[in-house]
Amino acid sequence: MLTLSFVTGTEPGKWFTRFRERTRHGGLEAIDTDDALGELLAGNAALALTRLPDARIDDRFHVVELYRETPGVAFPKDYFLAAADGAVRPEELTGEIINWEPPASGEVDAGAVRDALQIVAANVGVVIAPRPLLKVLSKKLVEHREYAGSQATHIALVWKQDNDSGAIQDFVGIARGRTINSSRQVAPKRSAREKTLAKQARRDANGGGKGRSVKKKPAPKPRKRR
Template sequence: MLTLSFVTGTEPEKWFHRFNERTKDETLHTFSSDDPLESLLAAQDQLGLAKDQDIPSADLALVRLPDARLDELGDHVHIVQLYAEQPGIAFSKEHTLSLYETVSQEELAGEIINYRWLSGQKLDIAQIRTGLSVAAANVGVVLAPRPILKVLAKKEVVHRGFIGDSPESSIALVWYKDRDCAAIQDFVGIAKGRTANSSRQALPKRSARQKTLDKQKRKAQQSTPRFAKAKNSQIGRRKKKRR
């Protein structure tokens, strides 16, 4: 079974569906988390501290970058970046800013900032939730990656693109190199857009008996009159080319 933890603000259900369709012999277990990297670290927890803290473990994590902990892991993990996130802003649907498709820094003059993600800070999803609850009462705004605002905003709150000073964020798949396997490679390929016919898609291994049967089948096909006729035709064409 492959266990994957995905960060709040992502919507990877289409990848899950494709994986289940294409990889019949592998079970995929998924769960959402504000900190999926914590679950990945828990899988390598030799002291069992994560188990004591009731932290679910994961083989593969869909995380939000930047994350300073990945610098500490260094060469122990694979990191595959998938896409960048757009900066966003959220506020009450009754707010005057809701008239705009995008909001600039200049238009925030005098606004109450319930939460704003700044460069060098860890993104605090709990504070984003709190800030959105306040914004729902038409008080203040929240600035964060727009996909998070889209997922967490209630019906009283709308989100828009933001143009201004804002940290860059992106989404990536992370897993330990020593836990790499065909199932992980299959999922990574799907997330990167590979099709079901891609050569990178892992194929079920054939048993020794199946290999023998396939070999016998090929020999039987080669002994048929049709195969012999086709082979002689190819030889004839080669001789003509040589002339």
Template sequence: MKPRSSEPALSIGFVTGTAPGKWFDRFGERTGHGEPVAGESVDPMAELIDGRVDLALVRLPDPRIDDTYHLVRLYEEEPGIAVPKDSELTLADTLGVDDISDQTVFYRPDVDGSVDIRAVGEAVDIVATGVGAVLAPRPLLRRLGSRRTENRGYRDGRPTTIALVWRVVDDCDMIQDFVGIARGRTEASSRTAQPKRSASEKAAAKKARRTASGDASRRKPVGRGGAGAARRRRRK
């Protein structure tokens, strides 16, 4: 559906390492708001604060989120580790702190779990030269990795949380529709979804319209004298 002419498109900033494309498609297909205007960002929260976007898909924690914002937690990311492609560590499906005791770790999340995306990217570039390791959310390592690095699950790390954030004063049906889709609302349960009729229901409705149209065309005024006069004229 195309957006309503009087309604601007929903703008969304999504943090690097997330892939919300399926939500954008469903939003455009299931609602009357049209496709959102979206872009990847290392700091979508800054874009939300500046008013550049209506919604931000962020990685928690973020100390800038206060009671002037709505926040909905969506899912958790697996902790991961990036190592050089030719490292023996790639032989394992998951790694732990004991496996990397002799490795230089060029980046790890802060104590509170926050992640500096730019710092992760710089550390991955170092690992790509053939040394060390990087600890970060695994989806982020997939996004920033190269052919010279590989990532694995890190069993001794903490999961990170991905959430949607928007300004309380901006809350509206359009935002709520997107939030519902991101939280898994199906097409059948969507607030904006239109009920679908089966083929037989459509055929029955079409037949009823034709019958009604035919009846209307056959109805003619009987003129003066009423029905009795009309019958007398037909007998002549």
């Protein structure tokens, strides 16, 4: 059994399905949380799908970056920014109340973003955060657009170097796009019952062995008369 924590704003469901279908590691338990790395540090998860940068990550961990997140800005519905053509520029927010934005370190506090969006929903100010996170947390009274004035964040898989395993390596491979036909992907081993059922299915597909064509022996050539 592999236990994985994934940070709010990610949607790893397709990887979960592929992991369960392709491997025999006892399944996967997923923890949806605002602090995926915190679950890993607390010993509640062996692998974390988390957001970078994060000052808690050091040389004790393996880190595999998967993709970049686009910065975004959230604002009340029917706000003037809703008519923006393309990414919102920093100068367009001059004089606006910013309820939350990433600090200089670039670290994102998903819980703080969640709370700040409640203020935006009350028609007050804006929030600057990764757009995938805004997409997940925004309600009907909040809209969001791409923002051109903030550094990008990244989503990565993180795990402790002293806690590596075949299950973790298989999940990392799947997340990185490894297919079932890859030489590095471990194909699921079938049980004796699964093999028997597969053999029976092939037999039934061939009509249970009936009606098979029989190869005829060629007729003997006639002897020449002397």
